[in-house]
Amino acid sequence: xxxxxxxxxxxxxxxxxxLLLLCIFLNVCNAVISYSRQNLIDLGFKHSLSVSGEYQRxxxxxxxxxxxxxxPWMVCPPSKRRRRRRERKQKRGCRSGSDARLRKQxxxxxxxxxxxxxxxxxxxxxxxxxLQIATTSFARNCSIILITESWLHPLIPDAAVELAGRTLHRxxxxxxxxxSRGGGLCVYVHNEWCCNSRIIHTHCSPDxxxxxxSCRPFYIPREFTVVIVIAVYIPxxxxxxxxxxxxxxxxxxxxxxxxxxxxxxxxxxxKACLKTVLPKFxxxxxxxxxxxxxxxxxxxxxxxxxRATPLPHLAxxxxxxxxxxxxxxxxxxxxxxxxxxxxxxxxxxxxQLQDCFSTTVWDLFSxxxxxxxxxxxxxxxxxxxxNVTVNKRVxxxxxxxxxxxxxxxxxxxxxxxxxxxxxxxxxxxxxxDLSRGIRKAKAAYRRRIEDHFADNDPRKMWQGINHITNYRxxxxxxxxxxxxxxxxxxxxxxxxxxxxxxxxxxxPPAPSTGTLTLREHQVRCVLRSVNxxxxxxxxxxxxxxxxxxxxxxxxxxxxxxxLSLSLNTVxxxxxxxxxxxxxKKTAVVxxxxxxxxxxxxxxxxxxxxxxxQHIRAxxxxxxxxxxxxxxxxxxxxxxxxxxxxxxxxHLEHRGSYVRMxxxxxxxxxxxxxxxxxxxxxxxxGLSTPICLWIKDVLTNRPHSVRxxxxxxxxxxxSTGSPQGCVLSPLLxxxxxxxxxxxxxxxxxxxFADDTTxxxxxSRGMSRTTEMRxxx
Numbered sequence: 001x002x003x004x005x006x007x008x009x010x011x012x013x014x015x016x017x018x019l020l021l022l023c024i025f026l027n028v029c030n031a032v033i034s035y036s037r038q039n040l041i042d043l044g045f046k047h048s049l050s051v052s053g054e055y056q057r058x059x060x061x062x063x064x065x066x067x068x069x070x071x072p073w074m075v076c077p078p079s080k081r082r083r084r085r086r087e088r089k090q091k092r093g094c095r096s097g098s099d100a101r102l103r104k105q106x107x108x109x110x111x112x113x114x115x116x117x118x119x120x121x122x123x124x125x126x127x128x129x130x131l132q133i134a135t136t137s138f139a140r141n142c143s144i145i146l147i148t149e150s151w152l153h154p155l156i157p158d159a160a161v162e163l164a165g166r167t168l169h170r171x172x173x174x175x176x177x178x179x180s181r182g183g184g185l186c187v188y189v190h191n192e193w194c195c196n197s198r199i200i201h202t203h204c205s206p207d208x209x210x211x212x213x214s215c216r217p218f219y220i221p222r223e224f225t226v227v228i229v230i231a232v233y234i235p236x237x238x239x240x241x242x243x244x245x246x247x248x249x250x251x252x253x254x255x256x257x258x259x260x261x262x263x264x265x266x267x268x269x270x271k272a273c274l275k276t277v278l279p280k281f282x283x284x285x286x287x288x289x290x291x292x293x294x295x296x297x298x299x300x301x302x303x304x305x306x307r308a309t310p311l312p313h314l315a316x317x318x319x320x321x322x323x324x325x326x327x328x329x330x331x332x333x334x335x336x337x338x339x340x341x342x343x344x345x346x347x348x349x350x351x352q353l354q355d356c357f358s359t360t361v362w363d364l365f366s367x368x369x370x371x372x373x374x375x376x377x378x379x380x381x382x383x384x385x386x387n388v389t390v391n392k393r394v395x396x397x398x399x400x401x402x403x404x405x406x407x408x409x410x411x412x413x414x415x416x417x418x419x420x421x422x423x424x425x426x427x428x429x430x431x432x433d434l435s436r437g438i439r440k441a442k443a444a445y446r447r448r449i450e451d452h453f454a455d456n457d458p459r460k461m462w463q464g465i466n467h468i469t470n471y472r473x474x475x476x477x478x479x480x481x482x483x484x485x486x487x488x489x490x491x492x493x494x495x496x497x498x499x500x501x502x503x504x505x506x507x508p509p510a511p512s513t514g515t516l517t518l519r520e521h522q523v524r525c526v527l528r529s530v531n532x533x534x535x536x537x538x539x540x541x542x543x544x545x546x547x548x549x550x551x552x553x554x555x556x557x558x559x560x561x562x563l564s565l566s567l568n569t570v571x572x573x574x575x576x577x578x579x580x581x582x583x584k585k586t587a588v589v590x591x592x593x594x595x596x597x598x599x600x601x602x603x604x605x606x607x608x609x610x611x612x613q614h615i616r617a618x619x620x621x622x623x624x625x626x627x628x629x630x631x632x633x634x635x636x637x638x639x640x641x642x643x644x645x646x647x648x649x650h651l652e653h654r655g656s657y658v659r660m661x662x663x664x665x666x667x668x669x670x671x672x673x674x675x676x677x678x679x680x681x682x683x684x685g686l687s688t689p690i691c692l693w694i695k696d697v698l699t700n701r702p703h704s705v706r707x708x709x710x711x712x713x714x715x716x717x718s719t720g721s722p723q724g725c726v727l728s729p730l731l732x733x734x735x736x737x738x739x740x741x742x743x744x745x746x747x748x749x750x751f752a753d754d755t756t757x758x759x760x761x762s763r764g765m766s767r768t769t770e771m772r773x774x775x
Contacts, residue, residue: 112143118319150184232267357552403445537601598722629752655763668753670720
C-alpha cells in the first residue's frame, strides 16, 4: 500500500506537467486568425500578379478554360448585384414570344402544338414517351402527339398504347398495303385542348397510309371552323406520283367540306414533297430528320403557323422527333377593329328626296360664277340627303363572318343578356332563337352567292368568285397604313408633274363648228344610267341619288353643263379627284406596287360621258384602225388575230421571217401632256371650244390620296389624266393615234398602252423597223 502511494506521489508532477504542456499546445492551435470574405479579396488585390503562360504549362491547365496570359488572377465583382427578374416584386411587363404564350396558356393556343415522331414500334418506346411527357413541359401539354410507323396490329388493344389524359386515334396497316407488318399511324389528342375529335378518313395502300382526324377544340379563332390533322406515311419504295395524287384527293375533299378549316399534314414523306401538288401549303421543317435528309415534313394551309424545333430520338428510332410551336397570330389581335360611319337609307327616303327636289326653285342658285353656282347646288343636294338619311357608327371586326347581319347580332345580345340573368328557361329559348337565326342567315348568304351564278351575268359571276375565294381581301394586304404613307404615295403619284414652257407653238386650228350644247333629254338619260353601286366622289353625291332623282335634277345640271361648255372651264369641285391606292401584289414592297385609281365626282362622270359621245361622233371612222381598245365590236382576240395573220401570211414565203417587239407604257395615262394633246385633237378636227374645255379638265386638278382613314394633303396637277375618268381611255388613244409605221412592211398593233410592233423581213432586206415619235 505504501509503495502505491509513493508511486502516485512521484508521478503526479510529471502528469501535471504533461497536462500543462498539452493545454498550452491546444491554445496555440486554436488561436487562428479569422478573415472575412472582403478581407481576403483585399489581400488578393494587394498581392495580385498576372497570369503567366509558364504557370499554365506547369500545372497542365487546359486551353479551353485557361485565362489569357497577362490577365489578373482575381476580377473585381460589380459593386451592386443585378437582380434577377424572378426576384423583382413588380415585373416590367410580360415575357413575349410564342414559347411564353404557350407556357401561359398551354391548352388554349390559336393553333395546336404538335409533337411528331417516327417511332418504329410505339409499343417498345411507350415508356420513354411517357417519361418525356412526365419530365418535359412541352410534351406534357402539347395538343397533339402524332406517331408514324407505330407498327401496331389488331391484336394489340388500345389500352396497351393509351396515354393518360389523351384520346387515341389509330390506323393500323392492313392487307391492302401488301405487307404483313410495319407502318401504322397514331394520333393522340389532349383532352384539355379538345374532347370532340373523330376519325373522318383513313386510307391504306402500298403507296400511301393516311389517317385524318377532325378536332373541334374548346378554343379556336373565329376565322377558323375546325382543325383537320392528317397523319401521312409514304413508304420508301412507294410510287411518289400515285401517293401524292391520292393524298391530294383526300385533302381536296376535306377542304371542300371545310373551306375555313385549318389543315395540318404531317408525317414521314420520304422522297415525296406535297408542295408539288399543293403549292399554297407551307412546309415548316427546315432541318434534317434522319441523317442528312429531311424525311419528316409538316405542312399547313396557314402561313407563319408554326416553328419547328428538333428533339432527340425516341429510344432506338432513327428519326429525330419534332416539336411544333404555334406562332400564328389571330386576326383579332393582328388587326384592330375598324369603326366606320355608314349612311343608312330608311324606307321612303328616296321618295322624300324626289318630293323635295321637285318643289325646289333651282333658279335661286343661278349665278354667272360657275364655281359658285356648282358649289351651291351640290351643297344643297348634300344637305337634303343628310336630312333624310341616318349615319351610324359600326365596328367591323377582321374575323367577322360574311353571313353575320344585324338580326344575328341582336339575337346574340339577347342570348348574352339571358345568360347573365340566370334564368335557365330564358337562356334555353335565347340559344334556340340564336341557332335558328344563324341557320337563316347562312341560308340567305348561300342563296345570295348562288344567285351570282344563276344568271348569265359575268359581273355577278365574278362577284361570286370573289366572295368564295376571298380574292379582294387578299390583295389589300399592306405593311403599314398611316398618314405618312398617304403623303408618300401622294408625292409618288405626282412625280410626273414637271414645269414646261408656257408657250407652245400652236397648230393651225380646225374650222370651229360652234360650242357644244346639251339637251335636257341627253342629261336625263345619262343620269338614269348611273350605276348606284359606284362609290361617291369627293363631292359626296351618291349615284343612287342622281339615278332616283334624275327627272328633278335634269334642269339644273343641264344649265351647269352648258355654262361650263360655253366658258370652256370646269369648276374645281368637279375636277377634284381622290386617289385610292390598289395593291398590285399581295406583298407590297415599294410605292410602285400600288395602282392609283382616281375617285371622281359622279356628276363629272356623267358630264364626261356626254362630251365623250360628242367626241366619238366627230372623229373619222378610219382613225387608227389598229387600235383595238375602248372601241365597239373590238377586243383583244381581234388584236391577236391580226398579229398572227400578218406574221403567218408573211412566213409562207420562202426566205422570210418576222420580228416582233412587245412594248408596254409605264403609267401611260400619267404621261399625257395637255398642250400636246390639244394640238393633236385640233388636227383631228375637233372644235376649238371642246379642245380648250379638255385642256381645262386636265390642268389645275386638285389631287389627294386616301389610305384607310387617312387623307393626304392636296396637290394641284396639270399633267396626265386621272385613271378612272370616263375621258381618260379615249384621250390616250387619241394621244397615241399618230404612232404609226413609216415603212409598209411594218405594222403597229395597239391595245391601249400595250403595243406590238410587227416587222416583216424578206430576203435581201436590211432595213429595220422605224416608228414616228408620238411627240
